[in-house]
Structures are given as C-alpha cells and as structure tokens.
Amino acid sequence: MGKQIDLLQGTLDMLILKAVSLGSLHGYGVLLRIHQISNEQLEIQQGSLYPALYRLEHQGLISSEWGESDNNRKAKFYSLTAAGRRQLRSETEKWDRMASLIASILRTRPEAI
Amino acid sequence: MRLFAQFRSWLKWATKPSRLESEMEAEVRFHIESRSEDLVRRGVPAQEAMRRARIEFGGVESHKDAVRASLGLRWSGELWTDVRYAGRKLRNSPGFTLTALLVLAIGIGVNVTAFGAFNVIVLKSLPVRDPDSLVRLERRSPENLASQMPYPSVVFYRDNAKTLSAAMATMGARIELAGDVQPVNGMFVTSNYFTELGTLAAYGRLLDPAQDDTAGADPAAVLSFGFWQRRFGADPSIVGKVISVNKKTATVVGVTPHAFASLGGQHPDVWLPMTQVPYFVEASKALTETSGGGSVEMWGRLSRGVTAKVAEQELLVLTNELRKQHPKDIWDQEFIKADPGGHFQVMKPEVYVAMALVGTLTLLILAVACANLGGLLLARGVTREHEIGIRVAIGASRQRIFRQLFTESLLLALLGSAAAFAMGYVVLRTMLVMIGAPAWQSAAPDWRVCLFAVGMALAAAIFFGLAPALQTARQRQRKKIARQLLVGAQVAASCVLLIVAGLLVRATQHVLYTDPGFGYEQVSSIDPGLASHSYTPIAARAYMDQFESRLRALPGVTSVSLSSMSPLGHENVSTTTADIGGKAVTIYPSWVDADFFCTMDIPLLHGRNLLPGENNAVILSESLARKQFPGQDPVGKRFWEKDVVGVAANARTMAMNDGDAMEMYQAAQTTDMPSMVVLVKTVGPPEGLPPMAKSIAESIDPKLFPYIRLLKSDFQWNVQQVEHAAMAVSLLGIAAVLLAAIGLLGLVAYTVSERTKEIAIRIALGARPGHVLFAILRQFVWSVAVGLLAGLVGTAVLSQVLRRVLFGVSNLDSRSYLGAIGILLVVATVAALWPARRALRVNPMRALHYD
Numbered sequence: 001m002g003k004q005i006d007l008l009q010g011t012l013d014m015l016i017l018k019a020v021s022l023g024s025l026h027g028y029g030v031l032l033r034i035h036q037i038s039n040e041q042l043e044i045q046q047g048s049l050y051p052a053l054y055r056l057e058h059q060g061l062i063s064s065e066w067g068e069s070d071n072n073r074k075a076k077f078y079s080l081t082a083a084g085r086r087q088l089r090s091e092t093e094k095w096d097r098m099a100s101l102i103a104s105i106l107r108t109r110p111e112a113i
Numbered sequence: 114m115r116l117f118a119q120f121r122s123w124l125k126w127a128t129k130p131s132r133l134e135s136e137m138e139a140e141v142r143f144h145i146e147s148r149s150e151d152l153v154r155r156g157v158p159a160q161e162a163m164r165r166a167r168i169e170f171g172g173v174e175s176h177k178d179a180v181r182a183s184l185g186l187r188w189s190g191e192l193w194t195d196v197r198y199a200g201r202k203l204r205n206s207p208g209f210t211l212t213a214l215l216v217l218a219i220g221i222g223v224n225v226t227a228f229g230a231f232n233v234i235v236l237k238s239l240p241v242r243d244p245d246s247l248v249r250l251e252r253r254s255p256e257n258l259a260s261q262m263p264y265p266s267v268v269f270y271r272d273n274a275k276t277l278s279a280a281m282a283t284m285g286a287r288i289e290l291a292g293d294v295q296p297v298n299g300m301f302v303t304s305n306y307f308t309e310l311g312t313l314a315a316y317g318r319l320l321d322p323a324q325d326d327t328a329g330a331d332p333a334a335v336l337s338f339g340f341w342q343r344r345f346g347a348d349p350s351i352v353g354k355v356i357s358v359n360k361k362t363a364t365v366v367g368v369t370p371h372a373f374a375s376l377g378g379q380h381p382d383v384w385l386p387m388t389q390v391p392y393f394v395e396a397s398k399a400l401t402e403t404s405g406g407g408s409v410e411m412w413g414r415l416s417r418g419v420t421a422k423v424a425e426q427e428l429l430v431l432t433n434e435l436r437k438q439h440p441k442d443i444w445d446q447e448f449i450k451a452d453p454g455g456h457f458q459v460m461k462p463e464v465y466v467a468m469a470l471v472g473t474l475t476l477l478i479l480a481v482a483c484a485n486l487g488g489l490l491l492a493r494g495v496t497r498e499h500e501i502g503i504r505v506a507i508g509a510s511r512q513r514i515f516r517q518l519f520t521e522s523l524l525l526a527l528l529g530s531a532a533a534f535a536m537g538y539v540v541l542r543t544m545l546v547m548i549g550a551p552a553w554q555s556a557a558p559d560w561r562v563c564l565f566a567v568g569m570a571l572a573a574a575i576f577f578g579l580a581p582a583l584q585t586a587r588q589r590q591r592k593k594i595a596r597q598l599l600v601g602a603q604v605a606a607s608c609v610l611l612i613v614a615g616l617l618v619r620a621t622q623h624v625l626y627t628d629p630g631f632g633y634e635q636v637s638s639i640d641p642g643l644a645s646h647s648y649t650p651i652a653a654r655a656y657m658d659q660f661e662s663r664l665r666a667l668p669g670v671t672s673v674s675l676s677s678m679s680p681l682g683h684e685n686v687s688t689t690t691a692d693i694g695g696k697a698v699t700i701y702p703s704w705v706d707a708d709f710f711c712t713m714d715i716p717l718l719h720g721r722n723l724l725p726g727e728n729n730a731v732i733l734s735e736s737l738a739r740k741q742f743p744g745q746d747p748v749g750k751r752f753w754e755k756d757v758v759g760v761a762a763n764a765r766t767m768a769m770n771d772g773d774a775m776e777m778y779q780a781a782q783t784t785d786m787p788s789m790v791v792l793v794k795t796v797g798p799p800e801g802l803p804p805m806a807k808s809i810a811e812s813i814d815p816k817l818f819p820y821i822r823l824l825k826s827d828f829q830w831n832v833q834q835v836e837h838a839a840m841a842v843s844l845l846g847i848a849a850v851l852l853a854a855i856g857l858l859g860l861v862a863y864t865v866s867e868r869t870k871e872i873a874i875r876i877a878l879g880a881r882p883g884h885v886l887f888a889i890l891r892q893f894v895w896s897v898a899v900g901l902l903a904g905l906v907g908t909a910v911l912s913q914v915l916r917r918v919l920f921g922v923s924n925l926d927s928r929s930y931l932g933a934i935g936i937l938l939v940v941a942t943v944a945a946l947w948p949a950r951r952a953l954r955v956n957p958m959r960a961l962h963y964d
Contacts, residue, residue, distance in 0.1 A: 026140075027140055027143075027144050028143065028144045028147040028148060045171065046144070046148070046169050046170045046171065047170050047173070048171075048176070050137070050140065050141070050176055050179075050180055051176065051179035051180045051182070051183045052183075054183050055183035055184070058119055058123070058183065058184050059119060060119070060122075069147075071150070073143060073146075074139070074143070075140075075143050076143075
C-alpha cells in the first residue's frame with residue numbers, strides 16, 4: 001500500500017463514520033473503503049481501527065451485527081445510527097469551517113496585513 | 114441518553130467478558146485472513162501473505178487491551194485485580210487481619226446495634242394496615258402541651274374533620290378482676306381500634322363498631338394473648354366465658370394475636386369498649402366531661418392523599434369552633450399537633466436528645482477503633498516499603514498504589530462490617546428478649562440496617578484507611594504527625610467514654626449509698642382513684658378522713674398523710690418551670706397535708722409546718738430557697754404570691770435522677786381531694802399493708818379499686834435503670850481503653866524498631882536509660898496530653914445533657930474526671946513503657962553492624 005499520512009487527532013473517528021455512512025461494512029471493509037475514497041492516499045494502522053470501532057459503538061454512534069461477507073464468511077458489519085448521522089454532519093461542518101479558516105490564514109500574504 | 118447507552122454497553126461487556134474476548138478474536142481472525150487473501154490475489158505466496166498480514170496488523174493483545182480501555186472496562190478489570198490482590202495480602206498476614214477485624218467488628222458492631230435498636234423503635238413501621246397514614250393527635254399551645262384530651266373533643270373532631278378518615282381514642286385504666294389482689298392494666302378503646310389497624314383475632318373476635326357501639330350492647334372484653342396465657346392458662350374455651358371486671362360482668366369475645374402491634378406501644382392485659390366506661394367505672398364522667406383536660410389519647414387516620422400539615426390546618430379551624438362552645442376549656446392559641454403514629458415510639462424531642470447521646474458514645478468507639486487501625490496500617494505501610502518500592506520502580510503510578518492500598522482497607526472494612534452485622538443481630542435479639550419487647554418486633558435486619566452497615570464500612574475505611582494509604586503511596590509514612598494525631602484521637606475518645614462511665618457509676622453509688630432525702634423503705638402509696646369515679650371534693654374529703662383514720666388504727670402504722678403526687682410515681686406528675694436568675698428551673702409543686710414531712714421523713718430545716726387548709730403559705734426545698742433567696746432568710750419572703758413559711762430538706766421524691774429538680778409544698782385544699790393519694794408509713798416492712806388497706810377500702814366504698822404500691826419497689830426499679838446504663842457505658846469505656854492501649858503499644862513498638870540504630874548510637878555514646886526512653890516517648894507524651902485535654906473539655910460540654918440522669922452527682926464530678934485521667938495515664942504509661950523497654954536492651958554493636 002502507498003505512503004502513510006499521519007492522521008490528525010480525532011479524525012480517524014470522522015473517517016470511520018463517513019466510510020460506514022456509505023453502507024454497512026466489516027472492519028476490514030472500513031479500512032479498504034477509506035483507502036479507496038482517499039484515492040489510495042490514506043492508510044490506517046490496521047490494529048488501531050478496532051479500538052476506534054468499539055469506542056464508536058460504545059458511544060452509540062454506530063451499531064454492529066454479525067452477517068455473511070462476500071467470501072461467505074461470518075463477519076461483523078458496522079452501520080451508522082441516527083446519532084452517528086447527526087454526529088457526522090456536525091463534525092463535517094466543524095471540519096469545513098476549520099479547514100477554510102486554516103487555509104485562509106495560511107494564504108495570508110505580508111501585504112494583506 | 115448517550116450516557117445511558119454507554120452504561121448499557123458497559124454493562125453488556127462487563128458482565129460477559131468471555132463474549133467480548135471471543136468476538137474480538139473472531140473479528141481479528143477475519144481481518145487477517147481477508148487481508149492475506151487480498152495479498153494472495155496480488156501474487157504473494159500463501160504462507161508469506163499470512164505472515165505479512167499478521168505483521169501489518171500489529172500486536173493483537175495490545176489492540177485488544179486498547180479496545181477494553183475504550184469500553185471503560187479496564188477500570189473494572191483493575192478493580193477486580195485489586196480486590197483479589199488485597200484478599201491475598203490479608204490472607205498472608207492472618208495476625209494483622211484478625212486483629213483488624215476484631216477491632217472493626219467492635220467499633221462498627223456497637224454502632225450497628227445502636228442503629229438497629231433505633232430502627233426498631235423509631236423507624237420501622239408497625240405491621241398494621243397502612244401505617245403511614247396513622248397520626249397521633251395532641252393538644253398544644255405555645256405555653257402548654259397535653260397528651261390527653263376530653264372524649265367529647267375527640268368526638269367533635271371525628272365528626273367534623275374531613276381530613277381524617279377515622280379517629281381512635283384510648284384510655285388506660287387499672288381494673289380489677291375478681292379474686293386478684295393487684296389490679297391489672299385495662300384499656301378502653303373506641304370500637305374501631307382493631308378494625309382500623311386491620312388486626313385479626315387469635316381466637317373469637319375483636320371489638321368492632323357493628324357489635325359493640327349499639328346501645329345496650331353486651332359489655333365485651335378482649336384479652337391480650339399474654340394475659341390469656343398467664344391468667345387463664347391459655348384456656349381454649351375462653352371465648353364466650355363471663356368474667357368479672359371491676360365487679361361487673363363482661364363477656365370475653367376474643368383474644369388478640371400473639372404478635373399484635375398496637376398504637377404507641379400500648380400493652381394492656383384487657384381491652385374494653387370505650388362506650389362501656391360508665392358501666393365498668395361507676396359514676397365516671399370520662400365520656401361526657403369537657404373540662405379538666407380529659408383523659409383519653411387521640412389517634413387518627415389521614416384521609417387518602419392528605420398530609421399531616423393539611424389535617425393540622427383543618428383541626429385548627431375546628432379547635433377555634435370548639436372554643437366558642439367551651440371558652441374555658443380551650444387554651445389561648447391552642448392547636449392540634451399531628452405526629453406520625455405508625456411507629457412503636459412517637460418521636461418527641463426528649464427522645465431525640467437521648468438517641469443523640471447514645472449515638473455520640475457509640476461513634477466515639479468507632480473513632481477509637483478507626484484511629485487504632487490507622488496506626489496499625491501506618492506501621493504496616495513501613496514494613497511494606499520494600500514491596501511498594503519495587504512496584505514503583507517497575508512503573509506503577511502513585512495513584513495506582515494508593516488505589517491498591519485503599520482497596521485493601523475497603524475490603525477489611527466490609528469484612529469487619531459483616532462481622533459487626535452479625536454481632537448487631539445477636540445483641541439486638543438478646544436485648545429485645547430481655548426487655549420483653551412485643552412479639553412483632555424482630556431483630557432481623559431490614560434494608561435500613563444493611564445500608565447503615567455498608568455506610569459505616571465506607572466511613573470507617575475512609576477514616577482509618579485514607580490517610581495511611583495516601584502516606585504510604587507517597588512513600589512518606591515516616592512522618593511523625595500522623596502517628597501523634599492517631600494517638601491523640603484515641604486518648605481523647607476513650608477519655609470521654611471513661612468519664613461518662615465514671616459519672617454513671619458514681620451516680621449508681623450515690624443513689625445506693627446516700628440518702629435520697631426521704632424515707633422509702635417503709636412507705637406505701639395508695640391511690641384510691643376517687644377522681645375517675647367522679648367524687649366531688651366534699652365527698653372525697655369525707656372519704657379521705659374515714660380512710661385515713663381507719664389506716665391509722667391498723668397495728669404497725671405510724672403515720673398517714675396525703676399528697677397530690679405519689680412519690681416515685683409516674684401518674685398525675687405536674688411540673689412548672691420558673692425563671693430564677695435567668696435560668697429555667699424545673700419545680701415539682703405538691704399539695705400535701707401537715708403529716709407529709711413526718712411520713713416521708715423529710716426534715717423541716719427552718720420555719721414551721723403547713724397548717725391544715727391554709728391557702729397562702731408555701732414551703733420551699735432547701736436548694737430552691739437558696740437559689741431564689743441567696744444568702745437571705747427565706748421565711749417571711751414571698752414566692753409566687755405566697756408567704757414562705759418554712760424550708761424543707763431536699764427530697765427528690767418525683768425525679769430521683771434529676772439533680773436539678775426542686776420541690777415546693779403547699780397545703781392541700783378541699784378541691785384537691787379527689788386526686789390525692791394516701792401515704793402510709795409502717796414500723797416494719799410494708800409488705801403486710803396492702804391486703805389490710807384493700808379490705809378497708811372495700812368496706813368504705815366497694816366500687817373503688819385502690820392501687821397500692823411499695824415505694825421501695827419503685828426505688829429499686831429506678832436504681833436498676835441507672836445500673837444498667839452504667840454497666841453498658843462502662844463496657845464501652847473499657848473496650849475503648851483496651852483498644853487505645855493496644856494502639857499505643859503497637860505504635861511505640863514500631864517506633865522502637867524504626868529507631869533501633871539511633872538508640873544504639875545513643876547508648877554507645879553513653880546515654881542513660883532515662884534519656885533513651887525520653888527520646889523515644891517524647892513524641893507520644895505530647896499527643897497523650899493533648900488528647901486528654903481534648904477529652905476533658907469535650908466531656909465537660911457533652912455531659913450537660915446527662916445532668917438529669919445523674920441522681921444529683923455533678924456532671925463535672927471531680928472524682929470521675931480524675932479517675933478517668935488516672936486510669937488513662939496508667940494504661941498509657943504501661944502501654945508505652947512495655948515495648949519501650951526493648952530499646953534499653955538494644956545491643957549497640959550488633960545493631961550497628963547489621964547493615
């Protein structure tokens with residue numbers, strides 16, 4: 001897999017919520033989905049995914065269910081709950097505001113002051 | 114909402130750790146296999162793919178641990194580890210554990226027992242129908258209070274109060290059964306008494322409104338279970354039998370159940386219907402008279418949804434209406450107070466004071482126990498320095514070590530509390546049996562006692578475990594101040610207990626070996642009960658004259674007199690409070706005749722005796738005279754608008770135990786006659802008098818049933834009460850002193866072993882034994898001294914409330930204080946010197962070579 005980019009603190013949760021919001025996924029699937037939608041730019045440390053998944057479920061943002069995977073094996077599938085959907089929306093807004101703010105700060109040139 | 118979801122999830126995983134394990138396992142396996150299949154698809158050889166997938170995933174166990182932490186499970190897991198570790202540690206030092214458990218069982222057990230008794234008496238509801246809506250109704254006004262009221266008032270309130278769904282009235286009366294010498298306890302009750310309580314008869318039926326309220330109903334009697342067994346030999350065919358009550362026939366209709374719970378702890382032998390008072394008590398006007406304060410107690414049941422406060426408001430309106438009908442019989446600003454009535458004891462402020470006193474003493478024992486254990490734990494912390502040092506070195510945080518140590522204390526406290534719980538049950542059970550408590554009262558602990566025991570364990574763990582755990586975790590347990598505080602606290606608390614015990618023992622001795630101020634050995638008191646048979650003053654005077662002269666004629670009778678209050682009795686006791694020199698003083702005023710002082714052997718110190726019937730004279734007791742007219746001759750002065758004609762010696766005839774009580778005597782008037790009692794003094798023992806007095810009374814008026822008491826039996830009863838109290842508190846005091854001694858012993862022993870090297874150097878440099886001892890014990894001398902001082906001051910303040918039970922011994926009685934100080938000093942010296950002797954035997958060479 002490609003080069004790893006260090007994730008900002010707290011962004012892993014957001015990425016998982018986003019990945020799961022596009023359809024229910026098992027743990028390994030979450031990993032693949034994030035890899036795919038980031039244009040293979042982003043790769044997550046595989047083991048650290050599970051504490052995050054359990055924490056999100058513990059907080060009631062995602063729910064899990066055992067089901068059949070594509071290769072006909074038993075796997076645990078995660079999907080977004082209503083609370084998770086709200087959380088994702090507010091996190092996205094926050095992130096957008098933050099990103100544009102940081103971006104505008106970084107674009108500032110000496111003559112603008 | 115979120116919190117609830119989290120708690121549910123925590124509970125789900127915490128209760129099924131194995132399921133969490135297997136789910137994580139399955140998920141990780143699936144992940145790694147999927148990844149390796151992907152790698153295979155990209156051309157990596159199968160075995161290499163599996164290996165690479167594993168490496169990419171990282172440490173499975175550390176990830177699992179991270180999962181547990183994210184679920185909040187690590188905390189509970191660690192707690193479990195801590196508990197198991199603490200259990201192992203305690204098992205490994207059985208000597209320490211047993212000592213600690215014993216100390217705790219005593220400290221907490223005393224408190225659990227006291228609370229258990231409080232629970233049974235005050236908190237537990239009576240096992241009757243809907244106990245929470247029962248109220249006790251009493252007359253109050255800013256100046257007055259009365260526990261009884263006239264029966265017509267009860268009827269008025271019952272008929273007009275909408276906030277009360279029912280009203281019950283009770284009236285105790287001594288009644289006489291044919292063939293008995295002594296009267297038995299009867300109780301007249303309204304016929305709804307048993308139906309309101311929902312009581313079912315053990316045999317036959319109980320009173321009920323349908324059968325016993327109708328005019329011309331057959332006079333019924335209900336026997337108490339105990340009386341039926343004692344007096345009638347548990348006769349199975351008792352129901353329907355006719356008995357003679359006050360020489361009137363009554364049909365026994367039934368027997369109350371064995372475990373009958375009555376209102377306010379009433380336990381008469383025979384229950385009779387209120388409507389039959391005039392039948393059984395000839396000429397009684399108890400049911401119709403509105404004046405004179407009345408003689409029945411009122412109870413009520415609140416209507417559904419009504420609070421006691423709301424009922425009080427409605428009753429106040431009714432009281433004002435009653436005042437319009439009988440202006441003279443209702444006090445200014447009178448109101449009816451509604452107190453919860455569904456308990457064994459209706460709570461009153463005096464009861465709270467007594468309970469608070471007992472509570473304080475028992476908490477002191479707990480304080481001694483906790484301080485003691487705290488010392489043990491500190492010393493133990495030092496011996497564990499090595500273990501804790503290693504754990505800190507391998508990365509345990511202070512917080513973690515503190516938690517571990519405190520868990521150990523908590524476990525100890527819970528185990529100790531469990532032992533205390535068992536002890537409390539056994540002791541309370543024994544107590545209930547000994548005092549002959551009603552059969553429905555059980556010592557079985559309920560949720561309140563359980564909660565109390567757990568609460569006590571937590572409090573104890575905090576008191577004895579928190580400071581040592583903090584100090585040990587910070588590895589600073591060598592600080593002296595904590596040790597000094599612990600010794601000081603133990604000395605102070607045991608000092609309080611010892612002094613109080615000393616005071617009570619002194620009170621017992623005082624009452625046994627000093628003159629109570631009046632003769633009781635040869636005096637009998639006879640209450641003919643004229644008032645309850647509605648004697649007029651004139652008729653009563655005539656009766657008394659005849660009765661007295663016939664008693665005087667009996668062989669062996671030396672003196673006969675009248676008094677409005679029966680000495681040492683509990684009936685018709687009246688008190689007034691006077692404000693003398695800014696201090697409220699309780700005075701017992703009696704109306705007596707001239708022979709009273711000679712009959713009771715109370716010397717007249719000064720002035721003259723009362724003349725028959727004089728209305729303007731008063732005799733004061735010595736202490737009252739001294740208080741009111743300090744340094745002056747009271748004779749000729751005015752007191753309460755009367756002339757002081759004499760001074761009598763102090764005689765606490767009405768309140769033997771209250772050293773502050775004072776007496777005043779006035780000449781009995783004709784109007785007082787119906788409520789007078791007769792006092793008879795005989796040459797020898799008074800036991801022969803009752804039958805003779807009884808037959809005289811019988812011949813004068815056969816419808817009267819006089820109540821005869823020997824003053825010496827009442828005296829002995831009073832002495833026994835204080836003896837029991839003195840014994841109980843002495844036991845507590847001895848326990849406290851022993852605990853304190855053990856605590857001091859341990860701490861000094863520990864100090865010696867800690868400072869062995871220093872001692873060795875001192876000895877090597879030629880220090881004398883006295884100096885060596887002083888160096889070790891200096892720190893304890895201060896704490897013992899400060900503890901003693903704190904204990905003395907504390908007791909001086911606390912013992913104010915004891916004044917009324919000390920039989921005239923001052924609450925600052927110097928012998929008790931000095932005795933307690935003496936005992937404590939001796940015990941402390943022995944406890945300190947015993948282990949300190951070891952210091953003198955230290956061999957400098959060996960001690961200094963040791964390291």
